[in-house]
Amino acid sequence: MVGVPRGLGVAVTVLLGVVALSDLFAVVAGARSYSLISGDSGFVFAAQHDLEAADNLYRAAGLFQAVAYIACAAVFITWFLRMRRCTGLLAPDRFRRAPGWAVACWFVPIGNFWLPYGVALDMWRAASVTRRTGADPRGTPSWPLTLWWILFAGTTLFERFASSAYRSAVTLTRLRQALVEYMVVDAANIVAAGAAVYFVVRLTDLARRKAEHASAPWGPAVNSPNRQVF
Numbered sequence: 001m002v003g004v005p006r007g008l009g010v011a012v013t014v015l016l017g018v019v020a021l022s023d024l025f026a027v028v029a030g031a032r033s034y035s036l037i038s039g040d041s042g043f044v045f046a047a048q049h050d051l052e053a054a055d056n057l058y059r060a061a062g063l064f065q066a067v068a069y070i071a072c073a074a075v076f077i078t079w080f081l082r083m084r085r086c087t088g089l090l091a092p093d094r095f096r097r098a099p100g101w102a103v104a105c106w107f108v109p110i111g112n113f114w115l116p117y118g119v120a121l122d123m124w125r126a127a128s129v130t131r132r133t134g135a136d137p138r139g140t141p142s143w144p145l146t147l148w149w150i151l152f153a154g155t156t157l158f159e160r161f162a163s164s165a166y167r168s169a170v171t172l173t174r175l176r177q178a179l180v181e182y183m184v185v186d187a188a189n190i191v192a193a194g195a196a197v198y199f200v201v202r203l204t205d206l207a208r209r210k211a212e213h214a215s216a217p218w219g220p221a222v223n224s225p226n227r228q229v230f
Contacts, residue, residue, distance in 0.1 A: 004211050005082035009204040012079045013197045015072035020193040022061070022068040023186045029054070029061040030183040037176045076196075077103055080116075083123055083203060090210050091126035113157075117149045120203075127206035140206065148199040151192035159185045 033054040084102035088095055097105075097119060105115035121142060128140035162181040169175040 004086050004204060004208045005079055006204060006208065008075065008079040008082055009200050012072070012076050012200050015068070015075055016193045016197050016200070019065075019068045019072050020190045022065040023189040023193070026058070026061040026065055026186040027183050027190075029058040030179050030186065033058055034176060034179045034183070037172050037179075077106060079200070080119075083207065084119060086207055086211070087123040087126040090207065094126040095122045097122070113153050117145070117153075120145055120149070120199075124203060124206070127203060127210050144195070144199045144202050148192065148195040151188065151195050155185055155188045155192050158188070 033051070036050050036054055081099070081102040084095075084099050088099055101115070102119055105119050106112050108115055124140070124142050124145050158181075162178065162185050165174070165181055166178040169178045
């Protein structure tokens with residue numbers, strides 16, 4: 001039977017939960033900083049020592065986010081590669097790119113906004129189709145994948161603008177606006193993490209079900225060393 005990386009899938013979902021917690025921490029820290037900046041008659045002001053303490057908390061939240069994101073990204077890409085190899089054995093004719101693209105696609109400048117989605121879509125279709133049923137590759141709705149990618153790519157792009165605005169803020173008014181933008185991004189990241197969890201669980205389950213019945217529709221060709229190049 002084709003091995004499905006279920007353990008890695010569990011690890012990814014746990015780390016995505018940690019990422020969501022780090023984003024929630026950032027939202028709380030951002031809200032605290034925002035609440036310290038008061039406005040009246042067109043002027044804004046804040047107590048310096050309170051603002052510095054809030055800024056330190058916000059920086060701590062950012063560090064927590066960075067560590068959580070790096071750890072999650074490393075495990076997620078490992079799972080992504082393992083799933084590509086697994087689904088490649090289940091339906092090698094469904095893929096447009098070699099297995100190595102499951103890793104390389106994340107590091108291509110600009111292209112990483114759509115290449116990973118293409119690889120994931122091929123995996124989704126490979127895990128969904130069987131010769132026994134003659135199902136269409138698009139028969140299993142791919143909305144969990146699409147929803148995750150829209151949220152992930154959208155928040156990644158928006159975060160770049162929010163980060164630039166925060167770093168360049170030289171007035172309290174602009175700082176308050178930047179904090180709102182960052183809180184929106186962090187809140188959206190929580191939703192994106194939830195969508196990612198559902199995608200990971202769903203794809204893993206599809207591959208597991210396909211693998212359990214692989215011997216019947218595919219026969220010995222599934223385990224043939226010539227069917228897939230790694």
